[in-house]
Amino acid sequence: MPALFKSLLLSLTLLCSATASAEQMQKLGDWDVHYIAFPSTFLTADVASEYNIDRSKYLGIINISVLDSDTLKAQAVTMTVTARNLLGNIRELDVREIREQDAIYYIAEVPHRNEETYRIKVTLSSGNQTQELKFQQKFYVD
Helix, strand or coil: CCHHHHHHHHHHHHHHCCCCCCCEEEEECCEEEEEEEEEHHHCCHHHHHHCCCCCCCCEEEEEEEEEECCCCCECCCEEEEEEEECCCCEEEECEEEEEECCEEEEEEEEECCCCEEEEEEEEEEECCEEEEEEEEEEECCC
16 A cells, blocks of 8 residues: 555544544444545645545545455455435445555545535445445534
8 A cells, every 4th residue: 555545544544533533344244344434625635636536625535445354355345325415315426446555445525515414325245245334424614
């Protein structure tokens, strides 16, 4: 994993560990699914540019990684992500896969307004296994 992205993830994890936006994990079937949602402005301009991610106070990032529960090896999966706000408006989010050596990350960008809450539904599948991750995230304009 390039040092820049690794340090970004470490910084985000440390930064967010003191807040409600800390990285979370759910065990789903044979997978440990790690996920975090944060404002795109947390990324430096260099990192955002390198990974072609827009930085905007009106844009959140959802980062998901899937590991085999036994071996802790990154898993390639097919993923769909939908975000439903509290008014019931649904957005299908584009998901991009980022591979760096042995790591695989899935990134989705979600536009939002200040204090907008989304219910996120992630459907993951690989082979004969399909799992669903659900979580809620409130985004703020900074």
